[in-house]
Amino acid sequence: MRTSGLPAFAENLRQLPANLKASFSRHDAPTSDRSRSQAVFSNLFLHIHSTRTHVNSLRLRATFGLGVAAFSLFMILVGTGILLMVYYTPSTDLAYNSMKDIHYIVPTGRFIRNIHRWAAHLMVATVLLHMCRIFYTASYKAPREFNWILGMILLVLTLALSFTGYLLPWDQLAFWAITIGANIAASPRELTDALGITAYFDPGGMQKELLLGASTVGQDALTRFYLLHVMVLPLALSAVAGVHFWRIRKDGGLGRPGVTMTAAGKGASVGVPATMPEDAPRKTYGLMCVVRDRSEATDQDPIDTVPSWPYLLRAELLVFMVTMFACVALALISDAPLKEMANPAVPENPAKAPWYFLGLQEMVSYSAFMGGLIIPVVVILGLGLIPYLDREPEDAGVYFSGPRGRKVALRTTVFATIAAVLSVAIPVNYGWLRNWFPGISQLVVILINPGSLLTAAYAAWSILVLHRTGSTRLGAIALFTCFVVGFVILTYVGTSLRGPNWDFYWSQADWPVH
Amino acid sequence: MPQRLEPDLVERRDFLGLAGIWAAAVAILGSVLGMLRLPKPSVLPETGSRIRIGRPDEFPSGTTRAYPEHQVLVLSNPNGVAAISMECTHLGCVVAKTETGFSCPCHGSAFNADGEVVTGPAPRTLRWLEVGQTVDGRLIVDAKREVSPGTYLKV
Missing domain, CATH: 1.20.810.10 (Cytochrome Bc1 Complex; Chain C)
Incomplete structure (x- = not known):
């Protein structure tokens, strides 16, 4: 004798919301x-x-x-x-x-x-x-x-x-x-x-x-x-x-902070639980x-x-x-x-990009090829390779890696600020190579400009720090701090101190009216 | 030890497997490179580059006339008629005519009256453009054809 499927169907229908929810979440209520x-x-x-x-x-x-x-x-x-x-x-x-x-x-x-x-x-x-x-x-x-x-x-x-x-x-x-x-x-x-x-x-x-x-x-x-x-x-x-x-x-x-990385890459607490079996797969x-x-x-x-x-x-x-x-x-x-x-x-006039490109535009105003292409590529490559050139094992999570790093960062900030301000102030006040030697070769004008000299000075400073402190991490801190300071100062100059014809003005109120 | 005369033989299965993988890799790489051909236009969407500027007697010696829509400046002196592109050689802004020459609003390059760089980041002299004549003697400037600086058309 055949029984009707209707009761089972009705029961399924009644259970539908619960089953829908269960199939959706795949676990109990959290x-x-x-x-x-x-x-x-x-x-x-x-x-x-x-x-x-x-x-x-x-x-x-x-x-x-x-x-x-x-x-x-x-x-x-x-x-x-x-x-x-x-x-x-x-x-x-x-x-x-x-x-x-x-x-x-x-x-x-x-x-x-x-x-x-x-x-x-x-x-x-x-x-x-x-x-x-x-x-x-x-x-x-x-x-x-x-x-x-x-x-x-x-x-x-x-x-x-x-x-x-x-x-x-x-x-x-x-x-x-x-x-x-x-x-x-x-x-x-x-x-x-x-x-x-x-x-x-x-x-x-x-x-x-x-x-x-x-x-x-x-x-x-x-x-x-x-x-x-x-x-x-x-x-x-x-x-x-x-x-x-x-x-x-x-x-x-x-x-x-407070975690030492193991060779396997898993962060284990400083006190590894004694109960954890040594040979168990860490995963x-x-x-x-x-x-x-x-x-x-x-x-x-x-x-x-x-x-x-x-x-x-x-x-x-x-x-x-x-x-x-x-x-x-x-x-x-x-x-x-x-x-x-x-x-x-x-x-x-002036044609200004958004603020985060104005540091770049400041460098482009020295040379399009060096400032717009070569220096950014060198900077990106230099920053990208830091983890491979600084391999000193160290606990992550401590800002500046402690007092020595803070000192290096502070001194670098002073140096990088002076260098960046000079790289803007000298061309603004005294002109640059072409004003000094009118017949100079174009190749020299392209290669030697305030932007490339600033980059070279930053690199030299970082290598000096690396040499004097004997620590690649401190050298990296010097390099990165130079980048941050240079970026901030050039961005500020491009945003606030440049007016029509990319001329230098202390304030927008001094811009010529036409 | 593999020797030169008796090298390690590659297993037949390994060889076939590697050959298959490399064939697939080369095919995929080839198609990607082929696909990259598409975005590089073979015909550039441009209007004609020849600008009719008028009869020679409209340009007596001492005339300078700008054509802002074509970014061209036509000048005439006892040497003849010449055309200078007003597109800055630095990054393509339109330079403005000043009393002593040209100046660029974008990054401060300045040029003398012949378009030579005086100061600023511009890497080269403003482009001088070819000035020609049609059969009936009218002057035309070709904005695409560059001539060496100081080239005048005697009319």
């Missing part, structure tokens, strides 16, 4: 440390965290939350960016007008655009500060060397995203900033021209052509920059950021907090760690909310600028 750990462990988005976090990683001073803030800003940028794409049209005829629509007509358009613009500025600043934190706490040391390189790649991608976003409004500032940027890409021509080989070998022209798709900034350039800005670079940044986070886990968690260590059995090491907290849920997740949420608050507050206070529509016949 009411105990164990089930919360399971939640972190078995969730795709949460499992980039370890199930337990070292208490020292959670202290504000250890990280200042800068990495999470940078990623929060990236997420805010993706969200607001998608909203802006709803109305923006990447065409030279329509781009500027669609910006005006977004600004004046689209509901909340101005607000969203302001958030996007402020989040972009904050992201560059946060990424730079994050780099400083990693460097001064020696968190780039083995086994985290490669993650430092990934961080450098993320810095370059962040700057590239800012730069490509800059063209899209198609206003005067956008047009001339990109014209200058594209010609920096073409600046190897300075060298090939000076050597007389441009006709046969022209890497500069090739780079410019690939970037612009034409010989001047026009529709093709706008299409290419749009594609890079909304598609290629965000995807690349997401992928590299994913690897960056994954490497934090694989390289032993965040650099933090199971994290799992033991989740898996219950009768081994002595399981079901008890590894020393000095707390469950990531709720402690770490709560800290991350807090950083995200603070970041969000900062963007919204700034967006309410200050509007993103929109200049007149792009006019290829009349450049802006």
